[in-house]
Amino acid sequence: MxxxxxxxxxxxxxxxxxxxxxxxxxxxxxxxxxxxxxxxxxxxxxxxxxxxxxxxxxxxxxxxxxxxxxxxxxxxxxxxxxxxxxxxxxxxxxxxxxxxxxxxxxxxxxxxxxxxxxxxxxxxxxxxxxxxxxxxxxxxxxxxxxxxxxxxxxxxxxxxxxxxxxxxxxxxxxxxxxxxxxxxxxxxxxxxxxxxxxxxxxxxxxxxxxATVWESNEWFGAGRVAEPTGSAHRLAAPYEALGTADGHIAVGAANQRVWTALCTAIGRPDLLEAEQYATNADRLRNRVDLSTALTDHLQHRTTAEWVELLRARGVPCGPIYDIAAVHRDPHMIxxxxxxxxxxxxxxxxxxxxxxxxxxxxxxxxxxxxxxxxxxxxxxxxxxxxxxxxxxxxxxxxxxxxxxxxxxxxx
Structure with missing residues (x-):
């Protein structure tokens, strides 16, 4: 050869x-x-x-x-x-x-x-x-x-x-x-x-x-059998796909700093004051309500608008691409x-x-x-x-x- x-x-x-x-x-x-x-x-x-x-x-x-x-x-x-x-x-x-x-x-x-x-x-x-x-x-x-x-x-x-x-x-x-x-x-x-x-x-x-790193160790450490969570993370919240005016956006607020940046970027400082969302453990316990609150707010703008706003504040996020969109993205090119x-x-x-x-x-x-x-x-x-x-x-x-x-x- x-x-x-x-x-x-x-x-x-x-x-x-x-x-x-x-x-x-x-x-x-x-x-x-x-x-x-x-x-x-x-x-x-x-x-x-x-x-x-x-x-x-x-x-x-x-x-x-x-x-x-x-x-x-x-x-x-x-x-x-x-x-x-x-x-x-x-x-x-x-x-x-x-x-x-x-x-x-x-x-x-x-x-x-x-x-x-x-x-x-x-x-x-x-x-x-x-x-x-x-x-x-x-x-x-x-x-x-x-x-x-x-x-x-x-x-x-x-x-x-x-x-x-x-x-x-x-x-x-x-x-x-x-x-x-x-x-x-x-x-x-x-x-x-x-x-x-x-x-x-x-x-x-x-x-x-x-590949079941989180899931197996949840069983080893706590005796809990992991269940499906949709797009959400089982150890951090919010960390999932959220609805927007024209689709969905994937948001990864996996720590307190990013959670603060997220609430500030979307204009919801009140979420920072809410006791049920104070820590990651709190947000995990109240994940469904949190997801609903965020989605209701994000419905007012498009995915592209939110991506621009969140990235400017250092919040990890991105649109949900189909395969064609992946290969049109300038970064992938x-x-x-x-x-x-x-x-x-x-x-x-x-x-x-x-x-x-x-x-x-x-x-x-x-x-x-x-x-x-x-x-x-x-x-x-x-x-x-x-x-x-x-x-x-x-x-x-x-x-x-x-x-x-x-x-x-x-």
Missing amino acids: TRTKSGALDGLKVLDITQVMAGAYCSLLLADLGADVVKVERPGTGDDTRRMSESADIEASHAFVAMNRNKRGIAVDLKSDAGQEVIRRLAADADVVVENFRPGAMDRLGLGYEHLRAINPGLIYCSVSGFGATGPYRELGGFDLVAQAMSGIMSVTGHPGTDPVKVGVPICDLNAGLFAAFGVVSAYASRLLTGEGQYVDTSLVEAGIA DRQVTDTTTHPVLGSVTHLTVPVKLSRTPAHIERTAPLLGQHTREVLLQRGFSEEEFEALLASDAIAETIPHTIAAN
Whole structure:
């Protein structure tokens, strides 16, 4: 893989044997930071996200493109003996393997951690699954919805007294990918010191549980089971979305100084004098009445007007954006939260960038997601396979490659 810019993980070789989101997001982050990530897919059908599209063309899936930029792609039949041997040879000089099959699946293929560690003792082997590699639920399938349900996230999301709702984004999938990438980088740092690889194991449900910081500690410390609070914070008030003349504004008056600034900015000094709102504990006990009082007053001006007034007084606040508004905001544009690549089927594609800015070795998006098997020949020949071996594997259907004339751009 030729990169025009250096990244923090330049030189790190990653074998990505993942499907859909959680594992793919882990390897995506590694790729954006400079790692040479080789995505392994099934010949013919590829990753399941290739079919998450309104188009019948598996190369026209925005879902796949979103999770697999900056990666090279090869097509290998993991169920064939020859295909398994291809993976073993690639793993022999890889730094990292990332997989997100159900625990035991890779072992049955002869491609589990112990199998590959015997070939490459320095290997970092990362597994992302629904419930982790151990425990009574280890063999259950992993889905973000189920993880949100069983981690407690759904029990505290939404408004009191309503049906359970999930977080609007696949938070357990994404958090699992983040924790996996963090685990890989931590294991890599350890290997630089010790020369030893290790097994990295994380799960969707634990990624969800890890997000329940306030809620779990409310149970640990006070024995209270947290309930939904809508947009409100469970430990500070007012800290929620409040109605305005034309919509809502998110206001975070999380301490006494900001509470004072809020009341002054909106012209309600009387609220500062009210005994029931004197302290944060008082405001929490009387949160519903406080929310009503604030909303009744804020209804007299627009969200934009209140944002301007409150920000001038140092009150943390903001409009509630839909996704289109997010990407029109001048601050987000200045922070370069998106970048583009050219895809051979989709044309220009916009991507979310890595939300971490490294001053010397920043992340870069340099290539679009691969076509199915686009780099099979390139990768295998680069990693020591001969032309004769490649052609024999191709003839046996253990591997597949994209027909070159279908590639209009890289």
